[in-house]
Amino acid sequence: MNVTPKFSVAIIGGGVCGLTLALALQKRGLKAHIYEGTSKFGEIGAGIVLGLNALDIMSEIGVYDEICKFTVDPRKTKLPGFTTVFANAPREPIITVNNEGGKGWASMMRMQLLDALVKFVDPAYTHFNKRCLSITSDAETKVQTMHFKDGTTAEADVVLVANGVKSALRGMMITDTQPELPADAIKGxxxxxxxxxxxxxxxxxxxxxxxxxxxxxxxxxxxxxxxxxxxxxxxxxxxxxxxxxxxxxxxxxxxxxxxxxxxxxxxxxxxxxxxxxxxxxxxxxxxxxxxxxxxxxxxVYPHLETYSKGRVALLGDAAHAMLPFLGAGAGQGIEDAYLLAELLSNPQTTTKNVEEVLQVYSDVRRPRSQLVLDRSVQAGRISHGHGPSGFTKEGLREDLTTVDHWSEEAYVYPLNKNVDQALDILKKEGIFAY
Ligand SMILES: Cc1cc2nc3c(=O)[nH]c(=O)nc-3n(C[C@H](O)[C@H](O)[C@H](O)COP(=O)(O)OP(=O)(O)OC[C@H]3O[C@@H](n4cnc5c(N)ncnc54)[C@H](O)[C@@H]3O)c2cc1C
The missing domain is CATH 3.30.9.60 (D-Amino Acid Oxidase; Chain A, domain 2)
Structure with missing residues (x-):
């Protein structure tokens, strides 16, 4: 697709969520410049599990076939499930959850996932060693200026921040109305x-x-x-x-x-x-x-009260880093990326209303991603013997059934549900025409 961009978009951070966003925008004719703080795209040597919610988005942006070169497609193959055991009796399952059909997941190396995304990214739009320290907004033109550690700057109409759990830019979102933060949560x-x-x-x-x-x-x-x-x-x-x-x-x-x-x-x-x-x-x-x-x-705790401010929005771990106990953190960031791409590429989004559009993105994404975050914390407590039903086989079976339900709600999510919700709000508020 070749369209004349209505505004320029920059993405800060080239991790899984930043790159997914870049590809989703690219597919919709909006090419974003990516500013990555390190000297190349990279991931740690570890695995990651993606649920069908994330895999559907990978399909939509054209990356899924690449992913299936190094992992088994859970939509086509019945894979071994998720078994929980006591550490002193690993051969006696407390509970096993099947990985099949409509509620499956795929496990892969993080680096392979990232490489699959990088393959489709336009190198002309990637900038390395660009550690963004702050973003300022011109009061008149509203153009955003990104200030990098190397002393350089770059401009864009809209800046999307996907720079991970230790985001130094998250502080922008912490407004005066935020509940008092504990001393160790200066940047949320x-x-x-x-x-x-x-x-x-x-x-x-x-x-x-x-x-x-x-x-x-x-x-x-x-x-x-x-x-x-x-x-x-x-x-x-x-x-x-x-x-x-x-x-x-x-x-x-x-x-x-x-x-x-x-x-x-x-x-x-x-x-x-x-x-x-x-x-x-x-x-x-x-x-x-x-x-x-x-x-x-x-x-990220306490929860952020907004993921957007003016023409800047957060996504992924920068917005809602959670615990890994539902295997859903990246999946939530990938959902953020998909909604952002759909909204920013909508023909009705312009420089005039983009701030309101980003606010609707935040309003739609916060409840779901923060619920998954809370549940990830609770799932960890259950695994460590602090669940409501106790650390017995029967108690755990009961609590882990709830955890299974939570992970199913994280993994099984209609591709366009958030898009429909956002469009509904935008139309009701008169930001978009019916
Ligand atoms: C032990 C563990 C297991 C996990 N397992 C799973 C799982 O199975 N499934 C799942 O869905 N999630 C899992 N997660 C969560 C998942 O890893 C994260 O949610 C996901 O990696 C976040 O991606 P991101 O793109 O938001 O951030 P990141 O992957 O952290 O990427 C941020 C990028 O921004 C760059 N950057 C940082 N600061 C700047 C700056 N100032 N300027 C420019 N660039 C910058 C970084 O170099 C990096 O490239 C797990 C997490 C942990 C800790």
């Missing part, structure tokens, strides 16, 4: 008291070390009190992705500028998951992680 982000060890195990290496990997074919979550280990296959089963979570005492406070990640050793990892609570099958697998790393997990 709080340490969740959860850290995790992450790493990958090459299945052939594990087999060579005599480890039985047959247990780990779908997603498995192994629960202990205040700790749990999640493993699932990526790269068509050649690699097992592992995340081992530890809940720290709530007295542990980390400032927003504390590093997100640190190197870790196998000894340190095993010390957190001792044989007394974590069965030999799990211990053996943890020992195979080549280079474990330690991560501190932050969330």
């Amino acid at each position: 982000v709080s340490y969740s008291s959860l850290m995790n060890f992450r790493g990958l195990v090459r299945r052939e290496n594990a087999l060579a070390m005599g480890v039985d990997t047959s247990l780990w074919s779908g997603i498995t979550s192994c629960l202990g009190r205040d700790k749990h280990v999640v493993m699932y296959p990526v790269k068509m089963g050649q690699i097992i992705n592992i995340a081992a979570y530890v809940r720290e005492p709530s007295s542990v406070k980390l400032p927003p500028n504390h590093p997100t990640t640190e190197p870790a050793t196998t000894e340190e990892l095993l010390a957190h998951f001792p044989e007394s609570d974590f069965a030999p099958e799990i211990q053996d697998l943890l020992k195979c992680i080549e280079k474990p790393t330690k991560w501190y997990m932050n969330i």
Whole structure:
């Protein structure tokens, strides 16, 4: 499609959400410049699970076939489900949720997902080493100026901020009416008291070390009190992705500028998951992680009261970083990207009404993404033995059935539901014509 752009759009941050947005806009004839803070597009060496909501959007923007080159299509193939076990009895499922048909998911390497997106991005519109520190708005023309760390600036009519959980630009959205923020949430982000060890195990290496990997074919979550280990296959089963979570005492406070990640050793990892609570099958697998790393997990909390201000809007983790316990954080950001692209490319959106359009984007996306965020926190509490029905097999079965319902609500979502809601509001408010 070739249309004369009505306004110029810039995207700050070239992660999964920023790139999805760039491609969704591009498909609709609006090419956005992407300003990425690092020297190239990149992702960490870990896995990610995408639900059908995100996969539908990947289809719509033309990336799904590329994704299916390295992951199994859950819409066509019945895949192993999600099994939860006690960490000291990994062969006795507490509950298993099927991955099939209308409510499935796909697991993949993050880097492969990013590469699939990058393949379709126009290099002429990408700018590296452009760490945006602030955005100012011209009072008269309303043109937005992005100020980068290297001393340069760039202008656009609309700026969409997808720069992740540690967004330095989120502060723009925190208005005077925001409830008082805790001292450690200066830019709207709080340490969740959860850290995790992450790493990958090459299945052939594990087999060579005599480890039985047959247990780990779908997603498995192994629960202990205040700790749990999640493993699932990526790269068509050649690699097992592992995340081992530890809940720290709530007295542990980390400032927003504390590093997100640190190197870790196998000894340190095993010390957190001792044989007394974590069965030999799990211990053996943890020992195979080549280079474990330690991560501190932050969330956007308290909830932002808006994702847009003037001609600037947030999406993805910058807006609503959550905990990974529904496997839905990126999916929510991908939904943001799709709605933004649909609204900005709508023929009725102009420089005159774009601020109102972005406000409607915020109004539509906040309730859903913040609900998923809240549920992700609650799902973590349930996995760690703090659920309403207790840490027994029966209690967990009950609470995890609720968690399954939450993840289904996150994963199964009509592609255009938010678009229809937004158009309805825009028409009712007289911003768009009927
Ligand atoms: C342990 C763990 C497991 C998870 N598992 C899942 C899962 O299975 N499924 C799922 O859906 N979600 C999962 N998530 C959440 C998911 O990782 C995030 O929601 C998603 O990566 C957010 O994407 P993003 O594009 O918003 O941000 P990011 O991926 O963080 O990208 C931000 C980009 O902006 C750049 N940047 C930062 N600051 C600036 C700046 N000032 N100027 C310019 N560029 C900048 C960065 O370099 C980066 O490229 C998980 C999270 C964790 C912690």
